[in-house]
Amino acid sequence: MMLEIKNLHVNVGGKEILKGIDLIVNAGEVHAIMGPNGSGKSTLAQTIAGKQDYEITKGQVLLEGKNLLELSPEDRAREGVFLAFQYPIELPGVSNTNLLKTALNEIRKYRGLEAIDTMEFLTLIKSKMKLVELEQSLLSRAVNEGFSGGEKKRNEIFQMAVLEPKLAILDETDSGLDIDALRIVANGVTKLKSKDNATIVVTHYQRLLDYIIPDFVHVLYNGRIVKSGGKDLALELEERGYDWLKEDKELIAG
Amino acid sequence: MLNIDFAELEEKISNEELTFRNAIAKEAIKNYSSLDFPNNKDEEWRFTNISQLMKHDFRFISGSSDINRNDIKKFLLGEIFKYQFVFVNGKFIKELSSDVRTQNIEIANIDTAIDNNTELFKKHFAKYAKSKVNYFSALNSTNINSGAFINITDNSVIKEPIHLLFISDFKRKTLVQPRNLFLAGKNSQATIIEHYAAFNDNIYFANAVTEIFVGENSTLNHIKIQEESRNSYHISETAIEMERSSNFESAAISFGGEISRNEINCKFNGQGCEATLNGLFMLDDTQLHDTHTSIDHAKPYCNSHEQYKGILDGKSRGVFNGKVIVRPNAQKTNAFQENNNIILSNEALVNTKPQLEIFADDVKCSHGATIGQIDQDSMFYLKSRGIGEETARKILIHAFASDVVKSIKVNGLRDYLENILELRFNKEK
Ligand SMILES: Nc1ncnc2c1ncn2[C@@H]1O[C@H](COP(=O)(O)OP(=O)(O)OP(=O)(O)O)[C@@H](O)[C@H]1O
Ligand SMILES: [Mg+2]
16 A cells, blocks of 8 residues: 555644545555545645644554654655645745755665766756756756746656655646646656556546546545545536535535 | 053054054044944944943954964965955965056055055045944044055956955954955956954954945945954944946855944945945854945935845844935935845844935835745745755755855855855754
C-alpha cells in the first residue's frame, strides 16, 4: 500500500473540516478526488503534505506503512510526498534553479545519497523542462514571480518531474488552464506515471480525466468521502452535479 | 556630554600657527561645545538611545598597529583592486595602499590633502556635512584622523572600483574619526567603496563623516559596508551634494556594532538629478541600527528612489526615518521611498517613519513601510519540496535581502556580501 488514510479528522481554525476520511491508494494507481467548493479537498491534500496549524484530532496517515503524521513537512517530501499546490505561491528573490537544486540535494542527503553534480543537474532539469514544455528562461527567474496561471501550474509539474515523488497529489492543477496547457500538464503527469508511484488528482472537471485515466474516483462532500467508484463516476458527476449525493449522504448520515 | 578631553587638543591648537587644519578644528570645537549630546527628546534621536556611549572614556587615537598584508586579506573583496586604500586604527598604511595620482584620478590621505590645502579641496571640504547642527559631525571636525580625498577629474571614467578599507584593531577604548571627501568632476564616472571592518570585538567609537560632491552630468556609485566590531559604536553622516543632471547610486550595508547610525543627507542642486539610495541592515542580539535619510529636492525634474531593508533578530532595534523635502519650485519631482523589515524573533523591534515635506504641487511622491515575519506559506512551500526548516529560513532571508545585494554592481563585493549573509544565517534557530 502506498497511502493509507484511516478515519482522519482535521480541524482548521477550530472548525472540523475533515470528518473521518478513509482512503487506500496502491502503487501504480491514479485516484481522482472531486467534490464541491469548500468540501475539504485542499485540506486533505495539505494535511498529507504536513501543513502547520492543521489540527489532527483523530486518525492515521501512512505512507508505505510509515506514520506520516509524526514527520515534518520536509521529511514527508523526502519520503516521497509531493503536493502541487492549488495556488502556487510566488517567491521573489528565490530562483527556480536554486529551489530545485537545494530541494533535490536535501532529499538526496536524507536518502544517504551524495549531492548531485552541476552537470548532471543541468542535464536533468533540461530533460524535465521539455516534458512540460517550459521556457528555459523561466529557470533563472524567481519562483512563480510574474508567471501566468498556466506557467505556475506547469512549474509545479516540472518540480514534481525533477523530484520524482512516490506519491504525487495534484490539487486542481488543471483549473484555469486552456486546452493546450491542460494537455501539456496531463501529458507530463502521464509520462511520470509508473508502477512504483501513485497519483491523487483533485479536480472539478472531468476533462482532465480524459487524459489522465483514473483507476478510482472519490467524491468528497462536507469533509467525508460519500461515494467512490470507477472513472464513470466522474462522467456521472459532470452530468448530474453533486446534489443527488447530498440526499445519498443524508441517507448515510441517517 | 561625551567624555572626551579636549584640553590637550585646544592647547596644541592655540600654541601653533592658525593653519587650515587648526582653523577647522577651532571652529569645530566651538560648534561642538554649543551642541547638546542627543537624547530621546530630540526628534531626530527619538528611538535611538545612545546614552550608553557616555559610559565609556574614549580617547583620541594614539599608538600604532602591526597589521600586515596577510591580515587584511580577508577584508579584500575577492580581488585586489587597482585602487586600494587601507587605514588601520586611523592611520594610513602606505605599504598596503596604492598611491594614485594620474590625470584622471587623485587619491590622497585626507591628512595630506588638508595640509596641501589646494583651492579645489578648500572649495569643497567641510562645506556639505551638517557640522553646525549635527553633534557628531561637529565632533568629527575637531580632530580628523583618517580618510581619503578622492578627486575624479572632469570627463574621467574610472572603471575599477576604489576600495577604502578602515580597519580597527584598538586595544583600548578609542575614538576614531574617519573623514572623506569625494569629488566627481563633470561627466565623470566612478565607484567608491567605503568599508569599515575590525579584527576583534573591542569597544571603540568610529565617528565618520563623508562628503560627496557629484559634479554636473557625472555618475557616482557609492557603497558603504559597515562590519565594525560587535561591541563598537559607529555613527556617520554622509552628505551628498548633486549638480545638474548627475547620478548618485548608493548602497549602505550594515552588520556590525552595538549601536550604529547612518545619516544620509542628499541635496539636489540642479535639475535632472537622479539619486538611488539602497540599504540593508542585519541585526541580532542587542544591536541597534538607525538609518536617517534626508533628500532635499531643491530643484525641479529630479528623481529620488530609496529602498531600505532591515533584518532583525534577538532583541535588536531598528530605526528608519526617511525625510523628503520638496521645495516650492521643485516641480516634476519624483520621490519614491520604501522601508521593509523582517523580524525573526519575538523581541526585536522596528520604528519606521516617513517624513514628507512637500511644498510643490506637481510632484509624485510615494512611501511605504512594512514590518513582518517570515511568511509561513512561503516556508511551507519550500518545506513541501523537501527543504529543511533552517535552509528554508535562510533562503527566504536571502531572498528578502537580494534586491539590495543585487543592486551592487561590483561582482567581488557582491560575492563578499553573499558570503557574509550566508554565514550570518547559518546558525541553528
Ligand atoms: N483557516 C481557516 N479557518 C477556518 N476555516 C477554514 C480555514 N481554511 C479553510 N477553511 C474552510 O475549510 C473548508 C474546506 O476548504 P478547502 O480549501 O479544503 O476546500 P476545497 O474542497 O479545496 O475547495 P475548492 O474546491 O474551492 O478548492 C472551507 O469551508 C473553508 O472555508
Ligand atoms: Mg481546494
